[in-house]
Amino acid sequence: MLTKEKLEILERNVMKIPSQGGTGIGGFLQEAAIHARQTTNIIEIGAWLGAGTAQLALGALKRINPQTIQIHTYDKFTASRPEVEKAALKNVMLVAGEDTLPKVKKFLSGFDPLIQFHKINLMNSKYPEKKPISVYVDDAAKTPELFTHMLRTFSPYWIPGETVLVFMDFRYWRRFPDKPDFKYQQFIVDNYPDSFRLLQTFERKAGVAFKYEKPLSSSDIKHAYKLFKKTLPSKSAGPVNRLLIFKQRIQRLINACINYSVKKDK
Numbered sequence: 001m002l003t004k005e006k007l008e009i010l011e012r013n014v015m016k017i018p019s020q021g022g023t024g025i026g027g028f029l030q031e032a033a034i035h036a037r038q039t040t041n042i043i044e045i046g047a048w049l050g051a052g053t054a055q056l057a058l059g060a061l062k063r064i065n066p067q068t069i070q071i072h073t074y075d076k077f078t079a080s081r082p083e084v085e086k087a088a089l090k091n092v093m094l095v096a097g098e099d100t101l102p103k104v105k106k107f108l109s110g111f112d113p114l115i116q117f118h119k120i121n122l123m124n125s126k127y128p129e130k131k132p133i134s135v136y137v138d139d140a141a142k143t144p145e146l147f148t149h150m151l152r153t154f155s156p157y158w159i160p161g162e163t164v165l166v167f168m169d170f171r172y173w174r175r176f177p178d179k180p181d182f183k184y185q186q187f188i189v190d191n192y193p194d195s196f197r198l199l200q201t202f203e204r205k206a207g208v209a210f211k212y213e214k215p216l217s218s219s220d221i222k223h224a225y226k227l228f229k230k231t232l233p234s235k236s237a238g239p240v241n242r243l244l245i246f247k248q249r250i251q252r253l254i255n256a257c258i259n260y261s262v263k264k265d266k
C-alpha cells in the first residue's frame with residue numbers, strides 16, 4: 001500500500017533524476033495521470049533518464065486505482081555525448097554510448113510495475129497493445145518523419161475529447177532558424193485546428209499541451225506530410241536568416257568556451 005511516507009520518499013528521490021524538462025512540467029504531468037481514464041495507457045516518447053516518466057508515475061500512484069493505468073515509455077536509452085554533460089551537472093555519471101536503461105530502471109524502481117520500457121529507435125516504435133491512450137507526452141519526435149510515424153502509430157488510439165497531448169518541443173524551432181523541420185508539430189496543429197484544443201503553454205519552456213478533439217485520419221496525416229515538404233523553405237536561407245544562424249553559432253561557441261573555462265577552474 002502507498003503510505004504518505006513512501007510517497008514523500010519517492011517525491012524526494014525523483015528530484016535527483018537529471019531532467020531536460022519533465023520535472024519542470026511535473027505538476028501538469030501528474031495531474032494528467034491522476035485524471036486519466038481507467039484501463040487506458042499513458043505513452044511517453046523520449047524518456048531520457050526518466051524524469052518526466054517519474055512525474056507521470058507519481059500522478060498514476062496518486063490515483064484511487066493506480067493499477068488501472070500503465071505507462072509505456074519509448075527511447076533508445078543510449079547516452080549521447082551532450083547528454084553525458086547534462087547528466088553530470090546532476091552528479092549522474094554516464095559514458096557516451098552507454099545503455100542507460102539499467103540506470104533508468106533503478107531511478108524508477110519505486111514505481112514497479114506501473115512502467116513498461118521500450119528500448120527502440122523511435123522510427124521502429126510499435127503499439128501492439130492497441131489500448132486507448134489517455135495521455136501522450138512527446139519530447140523527441142519533432143521532425144516530419146518521426147512525428148508522422150508517431151501519428152500513424154499512436155493517434156488511432158487517442159480518444160477524441162479526452163486525450164491530453166503534451167508536445168514538449170512544440171516551440172523549440174524558434175531557437176533553430178536553420179532547422180525548419182523542427183516546426184512540424186506546430187504545422188500539424190495549425191493545419192488541423194479542430195483536432196487540437198489548447199490547454200496550456202508552459203512558461204519559459206518550448207512545451208505546449210492540447211486536448212485531442214476531432215480525429216485525424218490517415219489521409220490527413222499523409223496530406224500534411226506532403227504539404228509540409230512542399231512548403232519547406234529551400235536550403236539557401238535569406239540574408240536575415242543567415243545572420244541569425246551566424247549569431248546563433250557564435251553564441252554556441254561562446255557558451256562552449258565559458259563552460260570549458262568554468263570546468264577548468266573547478
Ligand SMILES: C[S@@+](CC[C@H](N)C(=O)[O-])C[C@H]1O[C@@H](n2cnc3c(N)ncnc32)[C@H](O)[C@@H]1O
Nearest residue numbers: 019020021022046048052075076121122139140
Ligand atoms: C530531450 S530528451 C527527453 C528528456 C526527458 N523527457 C526529460 O524530461 O528529461 C529526448 C530523448 O529522446 C530520445 N530520442 C531522440 N530521438 C530518438 C530516436 N530516433 N529513437 C529513440 N530515442 C530517441 C533521446 O535518446 C533522449 O533520451
